[in-house]
Structures are given as structure tokens and as C-alpha cells.
Amino acid sequence: MKALLLLGCPETPSQTPLTIYACDKLTKLGYDVTIAANPAAKKLVMVSDPEKYYIDNLVDLERSLGEVKKGDYDLLIGFVHKDAAASFFVTFYHLLQTNSIAIVFERDMDLVEEYTDMVAESTDAKIVSVRAFHNPTPIKVQLDKVLKELE
Amino acid sequence: MSFCLDTYLQQSDNYEVHASKAGFKDCAMIIRFKADEIIYINPGDEVLGVRVIGIPPIPIGIDDKKGTVFIPYTKPCHGTSVVELPVDTEEMDNIRKLNTQ
Known part of the structure; x- marks a missing residue:
């Protein structure tokens, strides 16, 4: 099974640790995980896991957007x-038309609702939404819940 | 060689930015307000050599008289912009073929 993990702008501090966390969880669930991110978000992930214990495939977000097609992945997860x-x-x-999960988080609750x-x-x-920014724990709790449903 | 929006925006200054660092819905509203003709496309449909990013239905504006199109252009850290740029009639017709409405 193949999963695509979609990262957004790296401004939010929680995104990189959650990426590593999600990769670990998804790998243990049997997924080959590909991370799609812009150059800055990619660098943060690469520096966080220099020996690649948790990350495997890391691709450029916009290049990936230009290439993906239906059937490429069994699961899409996006921050x-x-x-x-x-x-x-x-x-x-x-584009992918596959099982998809959106992890919505922001420090402003109005923006959480808007997104x-x-x-x-x-x-x-499937959408899980939570007010969070610096603290990854509320997002981790939601991620755990939604990944539990994949077991 | 086919047109590529990314390359064009890097190598030409013959375009106008009507909004930048904005939300997608605001940019969609600007396109609907400014353009005479609106074509609605699906997310990921290819226009001017790039897959267009956004929330469906995505408006692409056409100004036949000026020979320009209005397109939303999204970057992860910079939000969505509305770019107006000149295109030939063949490209306009290609966009019209994508209309979903």
C-alpha cells in the first residue's frame, strides 16, 4: 500500500514533528510513505531525520502535482x-481520487472552521480539525484517532 | 513548444497581478468580477502548461478584446494570486474546451 503525505508551508512548528510521527505510524500500518513538500518543508524534514529512520521518499510538491494520477496512491493525508x-x-x-484524510489545524478557531x-x-x-499551532499534541491525538480507523 | 505558465512568469514581465497572497475564494471572486467570460474548470485541469490548484469550480477568466486570460496561481507559502496574461486564440479555445458548466 502506498500513502502520500502532503505538507503545507513550513511556518507552523507542529508540521515537521507530525510528519515524522505520521511516517512512523503509517509505516507500521504497512504503507510505503511518500512525502510531498516544498523545498523549505523538505529541508526541515531531512534535517529532523538525517539517517532516514522514519522518512523514505521525499518529493517536490509542485513536481508531484504535475505528475500524480488516479491509482498512484491508496491513501492521501494532508496537513x-x-x-x-x-x-x-x-x-x-x-487528481488521485483515493481514500483521503485532511488534518486541519490553526491557532485561530475561525480559520480552522474556514479551512x-x-x-x-x-x-x-475524512477531516479532523483542531485548534493548535506550537503544541503538536492536540493534532497527534486527532491523527492517532483517524489512523486507528485504518487498522 | 507548448506554453508553460511557470516559465512565462519567470521570463516575461508582460503580465499583470490583480491580487497576491490572498485566499482562493477572494481570487475566484476577483476573476469573476474582472473578466467578461468565465470558464469553470476542475482542480488539477491543465491550463497554460500547469495543473491549476484550487477549490471547484475554479474560474478562469477570458478577455477576448484584450487577448488575455485571468488565472489563479497558488504557492504553498504565498497563497493565491490572480494573474492576467496575454495568450493566443488557440490557448483560449483550449481553455474553453475544459468548461464544466
Whole structure:
């Protein structure tokens, strides 16, 4: 099974540790995980796991967008914490047409609701939403819940 | 050689940015307001050599008189912009073929 983990802008501190965490969890669930990220987000992940204990495939987000097609992945997971991240997630969802999960988080609850609505209005993806920014724990709790359903 | 929006924006200054670092829905509204003709496409449909990113239905504006199109352009850290740039009639017709509505 193959999973695509979609990263957004790396401004949010929680994204990189959650990427490593999600890779570990997904690998143990039997997925070959590919991370798609922009250059800055990629560097943060590479520096966080220099020996590649947790990460395997790391690809450029925009190149991946230009190449992916239906059937390439069995699971799409996206971190949605910006308007652009919601747009990217929805676009990958429509291209891949696969089982999809959006992890929506932001420090502002109004924005959490706005991004959740953006994804909900245009996909059938499973969405977990939580108010969080520096502290990864609330997001980790939601991620654990949604990944538990994949077991 | 086919047109590529990314390359064009890097190598030409013959384009106009109507909004930048904005939300997708605001940019969609600007396109609907500014363009005479609107074509609605699906996320990931290819226009001007790139897969367009956004929330469906994604509006692409066409100004026949000026020979330009308005397109939303999204980057992960910079949000969405609305770019107006000149295209030939063949490209306009290719965009019209993508219309979902």
C-alpha cells in the first residue's frame, strides 16, 4: 500500500514533528510513505531525520502535482493549516481520487472552521480539525484517532 | 513548444497581478468580477502548461478584446494570486474546451 503525505508551508512548528510521527505510524500500518513538500518543508524534514529512520521518499510538491494520477496512491493525508494548503489538498484529492484524510489545524478557531469548510465542500475526505499551532499534541491525538480507523 | 505558465512568469514581465497572497475564494471572486467570460474548470485541469490548484469550480477568466486570460496561481507559502496574461486564440479555445458548466 502506498500513502502520500502532503505538507503545507513550513511556518507552523507542529508540521515537521507530525510528519515524522505520521511516517512512523503509517509505516507500521504497512504503507510505503511518500512525502510531498516544498523545498523549505523538505529541508526541515531531512534535517529532523538525517539517517532516514522514519522518512523514505521525499518529493517536490509542485513536481508531484504535475505528475500524480488516479491509482498512484491508496491513501492521501494532508496537513491543512493555510488557505493554500486547503487548495493543494483539494487538488490532489481530485487528481488521485483515493481514500483521503485532511488534518486541519490553526491557532485561530475561525480559520480552522474556514479551512474545514473549504475541504468539506469539495471533497468526501475524512477531516479532523483542531485548534493548535506550537503544541503538536492536540493534532497527534486527532491523527492517532483517524489512523486507528485504518487498522 | 507548448506554453508553460511557470516559465512565462519567470521570463516575461508582460503580465499583470490583480491580487497576491490572498485566499482562493477572494481570487475566484476577483476573476469573476474582472473578466467578461468565465470558464469553470476542475482542480488539477491543465491550463497554460500547469495543473491549476484550487477549490471547484475554479474560474478562469477570458478577455477576448484584450487577448488575455485571468488565472489563479497558488504557492504553498504565498497563497493565491490572480494573474492576467496575454495568450493566443488557440490557448483560449483550449481553455474553453475544459468548461464544466
